[in-house]
Amino acid sequence: MGNRGMEELIPLVNKLQDAFSSIGQxxxxxxxxxAVVGGQSAGKSSVLENFxxxxxxxxxxxxxxxxxxxxxxIFSKTEYAEFLHCKSKKFTDFDEVRQEIEAETDRVTGTNxxxxxxxxxxxxxxxxxxxxxxxxxxxxxxxxVGDQPPDIEYQIKDMIVQFISRESSLILAxxxxxxxxxxxxxxxxxxxxxxQGLRTIGVITKLDLMDEGTDAxxxxxxxxxxxxxxxxxxxxxxxKDIEGKKDIRAALAAERKFFLSHPAYRxxxxxxxxxxxQKTLNQQLTNHIRESLPALRSKLQSQLLSLEKEVEEYKNxxxxxxxxxxxxxxQMVQQFGVDFEKRIEGxxxxxxxxxxxxxxxxxxxxxxxxxxxxxxxxxxEKDLRREISYAIKNIHGVRTGLxxxxxxxxxxxxxxxxxxxxxxxxxxxxxxxxxxxxxRQCTSKLSSYPRLREETERxxxxxxxxxEGRTKDQILxxxxxxxxxxxxxxEDFIGFANCYYTEQLVTGAQQRSTQLNKKRAIPNQVIRRxxxxxxxxxxxxxxxxxxxxxxxxxSLSWYKDEEEKEKKYMLPLDNLKIRDVEKGFMxxxxxxxxxxxxxxxxxxDLRQIELACDSQEDVDSWKASFxxxxxxxxxxxxxxxxxxQENTFSMDPQxxxxxxxxxxxxxxxxxxxxxxxxxxMPKTIMHLMINNTKAFIHHELLAYLYSSADQSSLMEESxxxxxxxxxMLRMYHxxxxxxxxxxxxxxxxxxxxxxxxxxxxxxxxxxxxxPTPQRRPMSSVHPPGRxxxxxxxTPGPPLIPVPVGAAASFAAPPIPSRPxxxxxxxxxxxxxxxxxxxxxxxxxxxxxxxxxxRRPPPSAPAxxxx
Numbered sequence: 001m002g003n004r005g006m007e008e009l010i011p012l013v014n015k016l017q018d019a020f021s022s023i024g025q026x027x028x029x030x031x032x033x034x035a036v037v038g039g040q041s042a043g044k045s046s047v048l049e050n051f052x053x054x055x056x057x058x059x060x061x062x063x064x065x066x067x068x069x070x071x072x073x074i075f076s077k078t079e080y081a082e083f084l085h086c087k088s089k090k091f092t093d094f095d096e097v098r099q100e101i102e103a104e105t106d107r108v109t110g111t112n113x114x115x116x117x118x119x120x121x122x123x124x125x126x127x128x129x130x131x132x133x134x135x136x137x138x139x140x141x142x143x144x145v146g147d148q149p150p151d152i153e154y155q156i157k158d159m160i161v162q163f164i165s166r167e168s169s170l171i172l173a174x175x176x177x178x179x180x181x182x183x184x185x186x187x188x189x190x191x192x193x194x195x196q197g198l199r200t201i202g203v204i205t206k207l208d209l210m211d212e213g214t215d216a217x218x219x220x221x222x223x224x225x226x227x228x229x230x231x232x233x234x235x236x237x238x239x240k241d242i243e244g245k246k247d248i249r250a251a252l253a254a255e256r257k258f259f260l261s262h263p264a265y266r267x268x269x270x271x272x273x274x275x276x277x278q279k280t281l282n283q284q285l286t287n288h289i290r291e292s293l294p295a296l297r298s299k300l301q302s303q304l305l306s307l308e309k310e311v312e313e314y315k316n317x318x319x320x321x322x323x324x325x326x327x328x329x330x331q332m333v334q335q336f337g338v339d340f341e342k343r344i345e346g347x348x349x350x351x352x353x354x355x356x357x358x359x360x361x362x363x364x365x366x367x368x369x370x371x372x373x374x375x376x377x378x379x380x381e382k383d384l385r386r387e388i389s390y391a392i393k394n395i396h397g398v399r400t401g402l403x404x405x406x407x408x409x410x411x412x413x414x415x416x417x418x419x420x421x422x423x424x425x426x427x428x429x430x431x432x433x434x435x436x437x438x439x440r441q442c443t444s445k446l447s448s449y450p451r452l453r454e455e456t457e458r459x460x461x462x463x464x465x466x467x468e469g470r471t472k473d474q475i476l477x478x479x480x481x482x483x484x485x486x487x488x489x490x491e492d493f494i495g496f497a498n499c500y501y502t503e504q505l506v507t508g509a510q511q512r513s514t515q516l517n518k519k520r521a522i523p524n525q526v527i528r529r530x531x532x533x534x535x536x537x538x539x540x541x542x543x544x545x546x547x548x549x550x551x552x553x554x555s556l557s558w559y560k561d562e563e564e565k566e567k568k569y570m571l572p573l574d575n576l577k578i579r580d581v582e583k584g585f586m587x588x589x590x591x592x593x594x595x596x597x598x599x600x601x602x603x604x605d606l607r608q609i610e611l612a613c614d615s616q617e618d619v620d621s622w623k624a625s626f627x628x629x630x631x632x633x634x635x636x637x638x639x640x641x642x643x644x645q646e647n648t649f650s651m652d653p654q655x656x657x658x659x660x661x662x663x664x665x666x667x668x669x670x671x672x673x674x675x676x677x678x679x680x681m682p683k684t685i686m687h688l689m690i691n692n693t694k695a696f697i698h699h700e701l702l703a704y705l706y707s708s709a710d711q712s713s714l715m716e717e718s719x720x721x722x723x724x725x726x727x728m729l730r731m732y733h734x735x736x737x738x739x740x741x742x743x744x745x746x747x748x749x750x751x752x753x754x755x756x757x758x759x760x761x762x763x764x765x766x767x768x769x770x771p772t773p774q775r776r777p778m779s780s781v782h783p784p785g786r787x788x789x790x791x792x793x794t795p796g797p798p799l800i801p802v803p804v805g806a807a808a809s810f811a812a813p814p815i816p817s818r819p820x821x822x823x824x825x826x827x828x829x830x831x832x833x834x835x836x837x838x839x840x841x842x843x844x845x846x847x848x849x850x851x852x853x854r855r856p857p858p859s860a861p862a863x864x865x866x
Contacts, residue, residue, distance in 0.1 A: 015741050033133035034281060035164050036203075038174030038186040040139030043205035046236035047174060048136050050274040051281065053128070055248060056081075056094040057136060058102050066109050068119040068159060069101065069136040076125035084121035097122070113146030117159045132285075135163050140185040157189065165193045170284055172277075176206040177216045177233070181225055197228030198754060201280060204233045207265070208258055215264035220272065226758040232280065233265065233272045283752050290749055297742050304735045311732045325715040332446055333705065336456060337697045339442040344690060356617070358438045362690075364617070365430045366682040368624035373423035374674055376633050384666070388412055388659045409662050410486050416670050417483050420677055424475050428468065431685050435464050435693065448721040452705070452714045459704045463696050464689070471688040478680055482673050494668040525553040528625040530618075532558070534603075535591055535610040544612070553629055556594070569603060576602075578626055579634040581610050590619045594631070 034051070036044035045057040045065060052073070058064050081091040083100060091097045101120060109116045115138055137160050144152040164171050171194060173186035181187075190200040204216055218224040220233050235255040237246055252274055259269035270276070343358030356364065391408040439460050446453035487493070528551045535544050547558035547568060555573060560566040575598050581591040595608035603609045613619045623633070705714060 015745065033135060033163075033166065033168060034170045034172065035135040035137060035160075036172045036174055037137060037160055037164060037189055038139060038203075039176070039179070039184075040141045042139060042174045042176050042179075042186070043234075043236045044139065044172075044174050045136055047172060047203055047205065047234060047274075047277070048134055050234070050236070050248065050252070051278060052124070052134065053248060054094055054124070055242075056097045056101075058098055058105070065136055065138050066113070066115045067105050068117065068138070068163065070119045070121050071134040071136065072121070072123045073129035073132045073134065074123055074125050075127065075129060075131055077127055079124075079126040079128075081122060081124045084123075110147055113148055115148060115152065115156065117155070117162075135169075137163060140189075157185075160189055161193060164189065167199075168288075169199060170281065171200045172203050173200055174203045174205055177204050177210050177219075178206055181219055187225075187227075197757070200227060201229045201277075202227045202231035203277065204231050205236055207233050207262075208235050215262075217264040220265070220268060222758070228755050228758050229280075230755070232277045233259070234274050234277060235259075286749050287752060290746070293742055293746055297739065300735050300739050300742070304732070304739070307728060307732050307735070310728060325711055329452070329705070329711060329715055330702070332449070332452065333456075333702050335445065336442055337694075337701070339445070340438060340697055341694055343438050343442065344694065357441070358434070361434050362431055364621065365427060365434070366685075368621050369430065370423065370427045370681060371678060372620060372624045372627060372633075373426060374420070374678065375627050377419050377423055384412070384416075385659055385663060387415070388662045388666070389655060392655065392658055392662070408658075409665055412662060412666050413486055413669050414483050416666065417479060417673055420479055420482075420673070421476060424479065424677065424681060425472055427681060428472055428475065428685060428689075431689065432464060432468050435690065436461055439464075448718060449715055450718045451709065451716055455705055455708050455714065456701070459701060459708065460693070460697060464693055467689045467692055471685060474684055474688055475681065478677070478684070482676070486669065488669070490669075490672055492668070492672050494664065527551045527553065527628050528622065529562075530622075531562075532622070533589065533612040534558075535587075535589070535612040536606065536608075549611075551625055551629055571602065571609075573629055573631055575600075576631045577634050578623060578631055579608075587612075589614060590616045592619050592623065594626075595634075 034048075036048050038044045041064075048071070049055055049057055052071070057069070079092070081094070081097050082089065083091075083104070085104060086100075091100065101122070104120055108118055138156050140153070140156055140160070141148075142153055144150055149155065163169070171190045173184065173190045175181055175184045175186055187200075187202065191197075194200050202219075204219060207216060210216065216233065220231050222230045235258050237248075237251045241251065255273050256269070256275075259265045259272045265272060344362070346359055388408060391411050392405060395405045395407050439457060443453045443457050446456060528549075530549060531546055532549045533544055533546045537543060537545065547560070548562045548564065549556065549558045550564065553573075555570050556576075557570040558568050560568060571594075575596050576594055577597055579593050579595060581593045583590060589612035591610050591612045593608045593610045594602060596602050599607070601607060611622070613622065626632075
């Protein structure tokens with residue numbers, strides 16, 4: 001390989017990679033990609049080949065690189081190449097690699113000079129490379145030839161900019177020495193994407209092909225058209241050398257000889273040539289690695305700190321120590337009881353902010369889900385009236401009754417009370433499911449000991465199931481107690497003992513109903529706020545849209561947002577009811593609807609508005625809120641069935657008054673029972689199930705665990721836990737080793753500071769002014785700073801030594817990146833005109849003493865620096 005600098009970097013990067021591999025992570029150094037940009041036949045591919053140290057790219061005259069070549073160098077113990085378009089084939093002969101590149105180029109672009117932006121991806125695996133990306137780009141051309149499109153220039157420029165815009169790209173702006181540098185498209189493109197010049201290095205090729213008597217010394221000394229990182233001259237192999245199979249090592253030796261023997265370049269030979277270019281690029285890679293080290297070190301240190309507490313527990317860990325097992329068992333059972341109680345009773349620490357859990361879900365069952373189930377069961381108006389009429393007729397038998405029978409009232413009430421069993425038992429089932437889910441969540445901390453977790457879940461779940469039977473028996477007993485005695489003397493019952501006449505009962509029922517409605521309709525009493533989506537607005541009118549809804553005791557309003565400033569609509573709650581709506585085929589929202597019982601439009605031209613929520617729990621919660629506002633669910637039976645049932649019997653006026661009386665009495669008494677059940681259900685479940693379960697976990701769980709299995713089997717670690725402990729200890733030591741390696745790399749490498757800015761106005765003026773010639777004849781008069789020993793004896797005025805300061809007073813302003821020492825020889829006449837050098841920067845007037853700081857001329861405007 002020809003790149004010794006890269007070979008020196010490889011061990012450094014490998015040490016980093018090994019350090020991170022030992023902790024199971026990847027070392028994200030993201031080394032820069034190197035892209036060569038230049039005109040057609042400028043020698044870009046040769047520069048890239050010399051950097052890699054392998055001869056594998058197509059070469060020739062005209063446009064040879066017609067597709068971008070993305071070359072990925074990958075460190076490997078064996079050396080071979082493979083293409084992305086034929087992964088199954090490995091190339092060990094690099095001549096075959098060149099042939100495959102040419103064949104793949106022709107396959108896409110044809111054989112008549114066509115181009116394509118589709119890149120060729122080549123991977124080279126070698127023990128002599130770093131993990132780098134090199135990009136060989138087509139040369140910039142002006143005139144289309146062959147099958148090239150008319151806008152070939154713009155296509156190629158867009159293609160180049162796409163690759164060199166990345167901040168981690170190093171740009172090699174390649175310009176042949178036998179071409180005018182002021183017309184360099186490579187430097188122009190580099191300026192567009194890298195205005196500060198931090199990533200751009202000028203490369204001058206074909207120095208051996210310049211006209212006799214001319215040289216590029218002023219360019220290479222960064223005097224003519226300065227760049228922040230300067231220029232590096234290289235001499236590539238000629239086409240004849242390539243066809244003659246001249247080795248890259250021999251080419252590098254010939255290049256070295258050229259620079260040492262040429263009179264214009266010998267004094268800067270150490271800063272010229274492919275080895276110096278390699279050294280410069282490798283130093284950039286070293287800088288990038290060093291810049292990445294602080295972030296890598298910070299990452300490792302934070303990981304090390306996070307592990308130290310757990311590692312401290314494992315340092316003296318003995319898996320078979322019985323004392324440790326006993327202590328761990330007691331701690332875990334105690335912690336399980338604390339976690340279970342916190343989830344049920346609520347706690348300020350470790351609050352779940354994503355969803356309801358534990359006690360909050362049980363509370364929703366008690367106060368939203370259960371009341372809603374009661375109301376759904378309760379309001380079946382027509383069936384209830386029909387049952388009352390049948391009961392009255394059956395009690396009277398063959399006689400026509402003159403008075404309303406009490407037995408009909410008791411029979412209907414008992415039948416309604418029996419219906420309470422189903423929602424009550426369903427409430428118990430829902431609470432049991434939440435308790436079991438809570439137990440499983442709490443035992444997740446016991447995952448390190450699978451047998452202990454399994455036994456804990458089994459024992460507690462079995463106990464909950466046992467309490468389930470006793471709780472349900474107690475609830476059924478409460479309902480039987482309600483059935484056993486109908487207390488018509490209850491203070492909230494409308495049919496007091498002193499009400500003897502039907503008219504008084506009816507009037508009392510009506511007054512009671514009016515009072516309840518007035519009690520409900522407290523003005524501005526907000527019951528619920530939240531976001532809902534109106535789901536059934538047509539696309540022509542804007543489609544489904546989310547609004548902020550506010551439910552009060554009298555109305556439902558919706559606003560544009562939660563600030564409640566822009567009200568969209570207010571809907572009174574009179575004659576409104578709720579019905580369920582099936583979820584759409586493509587919708588993931590849960591929907592319910594509000595409609596008017598009098599068949600009126602609810603909102604604009606809609607008979608009902610469909611309101612959508614994200615979850616079924618939200619739907620149930622909104623339904624419960626509507627119940628509090630007096631908006632009840634729709635009846636289950638269909639309207640047509642009700643009409644048929646109504647026609648199956650007819651009532652005379654006397655029977656109708658009796659039915660109305662009993663109906664109101666039943667309504668009043670059932671409301672009393674519902675109120676009592678809603679109050680007693682949560683208390684019963686809490687006492688017989690939840691509180692008993694908490695007491696069992698705190699006082700009896702440990703004894704059940706000891707009786708179910710021996711301590712050794714309960715506290716047997718899972719394989720995952722043992723592996724986790726070993727991995728943690730290994731990770732801890734690997735992190736410390738990686739930090740030591742990073743420290744060694746920080747002390748063994750040196751960063752090169754970025755050169756200071758230079759005057760780059762020439763890049764901005766090249767488009768508006770005529771180009772300045774680059775080549776200069778070998779003048780007999782030496783410019784200031786040129787050592788005569790290099791040039792040899794030439795005719796002209798004699799040269800006498802003068803102080804350095806005097807010589808400097810006639811030269812261009814000092815450029816920080818100027819290579820080489822200043823000469824001690826200069827013109828003896830302080831007022832004679834210096835030689836005219838093209839585009840020389842403004843001079844300082846003579847007479848300024850040495851050591852005085854120099855300023856630019858006043859007329860020079862402030863300029864951006866490259």
